[in-house]
Each structure stands twice: as structure tokens, then as C-alpha cells.
Amino acid sequence: MNYTFDFAPVFAAWPTLLEGIMGTLRMSSLSMVFGLGLGIIFMMMRMSGRPGLRTVAVGYIELIRNTPILVQVFFVFFGMPAIGIRLSGEQAAILAMTLNCAAYAAEIVRGGVQSIRPGQIEAGRALGMHTADIYRFIVFRPAIRAVYPALCSQFILLMLNSSLVSSVSAEELTYYAQTLDSQTFRSFEIYLTLGVIYLALSQVLSAVLSLIGRVYFSYPTK
Incomplete structure (x- = not known):
């Protein structure tokens, strides 16, 4: 093996990668908040006594949960302009991730309500x-x-799936990593670093969500 490892281009591009990290966290956070709120609405519709509302909710949830999130991102970004709705890459990413999160959140919260x-x-x-x-x-x-705990796992998965929105030029971490790769051709170093960053983001997000759970959902003690 004659490959020479060189992480210098990665370290030199750290400000750009940091900008990508902030983009990932921004889009993921907004999608989590909007997705949970929309999910509660669809959960209430599914548990409604009105057949029409229940049918709409079930149809939406099954559609989203049984199609790939990448297809959903493509539909929002490439398909919706056909009906006159044009969104930027970031807007399309947030909308697609929100719709995806809402379907899963609706079923998770429904399980809690039924308990x-x-x-x-x-x-x-x-x-x-x-x-x-x-x-x-x-x-x-x-x-x-x-x-x-199930919601936290879904939120972390959503953050990791945000890497897919780079396919519509949403400026998040993977998008900047791909741009850096095309400029330096240091694929091994770049994507190894990318994997480490996503691992760190997952751990940080898990810790933040755990702290929120302890603050807002813990039982009071004497």
C-alpha cells in the first residue's frame, strides 16, 4: 500500500467543517421541534372519532414510514416546483425532515397516550x-x-439522516465534506473525520436530550 495519509487539508478546512456542523444542528433542531408538534397533531387526528381525520392521518403516517427519506427530500426539492412551490436546499431539507419526523413522532407519542x-x-x-x-x-x-427514550432515538436518527440532504445542496456537514473531497481528493481522511464528527454529534445530542428529560420529565423528589 503506497497511500500516504495526510490530514493537513482536513485541519486546514476546519472552519468550513464547523460551518457545516452548525448547519446540520440548525436544520436538525428545527425539524425536531416542528416534527414533534406536527406529529402530535397527526396523533390526535389518528385517535379522533372522525373517520375522515383518522384516514388522512393513517395514510400520511404509512406513506412517510414506508418510503425512503431520500425520496421524500427529492420530492420536496425536485417535485414540488411542478406545482409552483420552489424551495432552497435548506428549506427543502427542513420541510422533508419535519414531515418525516412527524410521522414517526405521531406513532411514538400515540403509544404513550394509549398507556x-x-x-x-x-x-x-x-x-x-x-x-x-x-x-x-x-x-x-x-x-x-x-x-x-424512543423520541430521543428518533431525533438522533433524524440528525444522522440529515447527511442525505446534501444531495439537494443543503449546506450541512456532509455537503461541505463532499466539496472538500472534490478539492483535495483526500477521501479517506475526510470521511473518516466526518464519521468521527457525526459520532461526537450523536453523543452530544444524546447528552442534551437526557438533560432535557431530567429537567422536564423527571418525577419530583422530596
């Missing part, structure tokens, strides 16, 4: 709690607490 016993809701009503407070404190918060 809430009807008697707990009845107890809240007996105490004179407002309907909004019942859903906030008796339904949604305990439900999300129950499925929070």
Missing part, C-alpha cells in the same frame, strides 16, 4: 381540572415521559 389509563382522566375531571390542564398534565406530559 394512560382512562381512570386518570376521569380523576382529573372529578377534581374540577380544566380540559386543557387535563391533557397537559395528565395525558401529554406523562405520555411523552413514557416514550421519551
